[in-house]
Amino acid sequence: MKHIKTINAANLKKTAEKGGCGKCQASCQSACKTSCTVANQKCEK
Amino acid sequence: MIHKYKLNGYNIVLDVNSGGVHLVDELTYDMLDNVEPPFEDKCPERVKEKLSRFYSPEDIESCYQEVVELYRNEVLFSEDTYEKFAKYSVPAPIKAMCLLVEQDCNLRCEYCFASQGDYGTGCRMHMDFETGKKALDFLLEKSVGRENLEVDFFGGEPLMNWNVVKQLVEYGRSKEKEYNKNFRFTVTTNGMLLDADKIDFINKEMSNVVLSVDGRKEVNDRMRKRIDGTGSYDRFMPKYKELVEKRNHRNYYVRGTFTKYNLDFSNDVYSLFNEGFDQISVEPCVSDPKEPYSITQSDLPRVFSEYEKLAQMLLINDKQGKHFNFFHFMLDLDQGPCAIKRLRGCSSGNEYVAITPEGDIYPCHQFVGVEDMKMGNINEGTFNEELKKEFAGAHIYSKEDCKKCWARFYCSGGCNANNFIYNGDIHQAHKISCEIEKKRLECAIMMKAAKAAEEQGIEL
Numbered sequence: 001m002k003h004i005k006t007i008n009a010a011n012l013k014k015t016a017e018k019g020g021c022g023k024c025q026a027s028c029q030s031a032c033k034t035s036c037t038v039a040n041q042k043c044e045k
Numbered sequence: 046m047i048h049k050y051k052l053n054g055y056n057i058v059l060d061v062n063s064g065g066v067h068l069v070d071e072l073t074y075d076m077l078d079n080v081e082p083p084f085e086d087k088c089p090e091r092v093k094e095k096l097s098r099f100y101s102p103e104d105i106e107s108c109y110q111e112v113v114e115l116y117r118n119e120v121l122f123s124e125d126t127y128e129k130f131a132k133y134s135v136p137a138p139i140k141a142m143c144l145l146v147e148q149d150c151n152l153r154c155e156y157c158f159a160s161q162g163d164y165g166t167g168c169r170m171h172m173d174f175e176t177g178k179k180a181l182d183f184l185l186e187k188s189v190g191r192e193n194l195e196v197d198f199f200g201g202e203p204l205m206n207w208n209v210v211k212q213l214v215e216y217g218r219s220k221e222k223e224y225n226k227n228f229r230f231t232v233t234t235n236g237m238l239l240d241a242d243k244i245d246f247i248n249k250e251m252s253n254v255v256l257s258v259d260g261r262k263e264v265n266d267r268m269r270k271r272i273d274g275t276g277s278y279d280r281f282m283p284k285y286k287e288l289v290e291k292r293n294h295r296n297y298y299v300r301g302t303f304t305k306y307n308l309d310f311s312n313d314v315y316s317l318f319n320e321g322f323d324q325i326s327v328e329p330c331v332s333d334p335k336e337p338y339s340i341t342q343s344d345l346p347r348v349f350s351e352y353e354k355l356a357q358m359l360l361i362n363d364k365q366g367k368h369f370n371f372f373h374f375m376l377d378l379d380q381g382p383c384a385i386k387r388l389r390g391c392s393s394g395n396e397y398v399a400i401t402p403e404g405d406i407y408p409c410h411q412f413v414g415v416e417d418m419k420m421g422n423i424n425e426g427t428f429n430e431e432l433k434k435e436f437a438g439a440h441i442y443s444k445e446d447c448k449k450c451w452a453r454f455y456c457s458g459g460c461n462a463n464n465f466i467y468n469g470d471i472h473q474a475h476k477i478s479c480e481i482e483k484k485r486l487e488c489a490i491m492m493k494a495a496k497a498a499e500e501q502g503i504e505l
Contacts, residue, residue, distance in 0.1 A: 001111045001114075002070075002107060002108075002111070003069060003070045003072055003073045003104075003107065003108040003111050003505070004058075004067050004068070004069050004070075004073055004108075004111050004112070004115065004505075005067065005068045005069075005497075005498075005501070005503045005505065006065055006066070006067050006115070006120060007066050007067070007068060007378070007493065007494055007497035007498075007501075007503075008064070008065065008066050008378040008379050008493070008497075009378075009379045010060065010063040010064050010065030010066075010120040011063075011064065011379065012062065012063055012064035012384050012387075012454065013062070013063055013119070013123070013126065013384070015382075015383035015384045015385075016126075016127060016130060016383065016384035016385060018383075019383025019384055019385035019386065020130070020133060020383065020385030020386070021383075022137055022138070022140065022190075022191060022396070023191070023192070023193065024382055024386055025141065025193075025195055025229075026140060026141035026195060026391070026392045026393075026396050026397040028391050028393075028409070028460070037372075037373060037455065037456055037482065037485075037486075038382055038386060038387055038390060038391070038455065038456065038457035039376055039377070039381050039382065039387065039454065039455040039456075039457075039486075040372070040373070040375040040376055040377070040381070040489075041381065041382050041386075042377070042380070042381070042382070043380060043381065043382055043383055043386075044193070045383075
């Protein structure tokens with residue numbers, strides 16, 4: 001494409017299909033303890 | 046829904062529902078102000094007319110066709126198809142626990158949300174082994190189907206109750222095989238009591254360690270004072286370095302707070318980097334706006350420009366091979382958490398609870414002391430399943446502001462505690478936190494875009 005370059009897989013919808021296993025860590029426990037960012041966590045499946 | 050913005054010379058478009066991130070030229074950036082589904086086969090005349098002053102008809106048509114193609118591929122203006130999954134946001138096994146092993150502290154940090162350790166109770170207490178043991182038993186019992194259990198030793202200052210920490214680690218380990226569980230112990234400390242033995246124990250047993258420090262010595266010592274009013278920096282800093290060195294710089298964070306007094310906090314991040322740390326988290330002090338140190342609405346332009354500066358500096362560092370992680374700019378655009386996790390958010394009160402020295406159960410450490418949010422007591426064997434259900438249902442579609450927000454799949458509904466403490470409702474977004482989070486996300490996405498542009502030689 002000349003005007004637009006997509007830089008990632010854009011696969012969020014696919015993750016919904018087999019998601020929700022609950023193996024990942026609870027969010028704010030990891031580092032900050034005072035604010036929530038979920039998207040910086042790893043999928044542990 | 047899309048979110049587009051310009052940052053550091055890049056035109057960035059986020060397709061909210063697919064997670065697609067696009068770098069676009071000026072024409073596309075302008076066109077996206079004028080088009081939306083449903084699309085036609087050819088670019089509508091009104092759009093052509095509007096853009097023809099700056100762009101050629103051929104370019105406008107070819108740009109329109111690219112937009113339509115991405116739309117058809119469901120990576121631009123894609124639909125929100127996730128709400129149906131929200132109904133699965135039901136009570137889940139508890140898998141994470143914050144143990145307030147010490148409700149006392151040897152520092153008197155001015156901004157402490159735990160009121161210098163006692164959580165506003167006026168009582169400074171230690172958790173005894175029996176209560177801690179019951180808490181771990183509670184976790185073992187309530188975590189059916191979950192193998193990894195997170196337990197954070199928190200305070201106050203947990204190292205003031207070190208023997209109980211050690212005993213609880215030993216107890217947890219003794220139960221792992223029987224219950225087929227893997228305890229991931231972590232500790233959050235101010236470092237004042239660190240010594241070689243504690244460092245060795247922490248590095249052996251703790252899967253992560255959070256070391257509190259605000260950055261530059263003078264910044265740290267202004268807020269993080271000892272009981273006699275003197276600074277803490279010189280005491281903990283050599284110990285932090287020893288600890289981090291001994292664990293080969295793995296699985297730790299130096300974690301600070303910035304306030305109105307150090308809005309130039311990128312200097313604090315760099316101070317920590319220059320001291321040899323490469324896993325850094327520095328957070329805004331979100332507190333009662335009446336407090337002189339609290340970040341308020343009027344500080345936001347400065348805070349935003351500081352985040353932008355920090356993002357640009359980190360990119361330069363990367364190019365020079367001097368990489369370090371800044372917690373809030375860490376983002377995985379491809380392999381991050383699944384959409385279901387992103388709907389549910391932080392899991393407080395559902396998969397995560399905090400336990401006080403008296404055995405009281407709260408949805409998270411930030412709720413401790415909020416009587417209405419007490420979920421039960423470990424010693425009394427009580428637990429409010431209804432309250433757990435309410436927290437389980439606190440997903441992004443239950444929060445009016447969140448379901449319309451472009452950042453909803455990144456922050457996932459924000460901090461329930463901040464929502465409750467400042468707005469009286471876990472479903473009502475705490476606006477200043479939202480604004481700051483959105484800026485951090487824009488910076489983090491820009492950094493990914495900048496790296497992709499460089500690696501793939503993208504020029505638009």
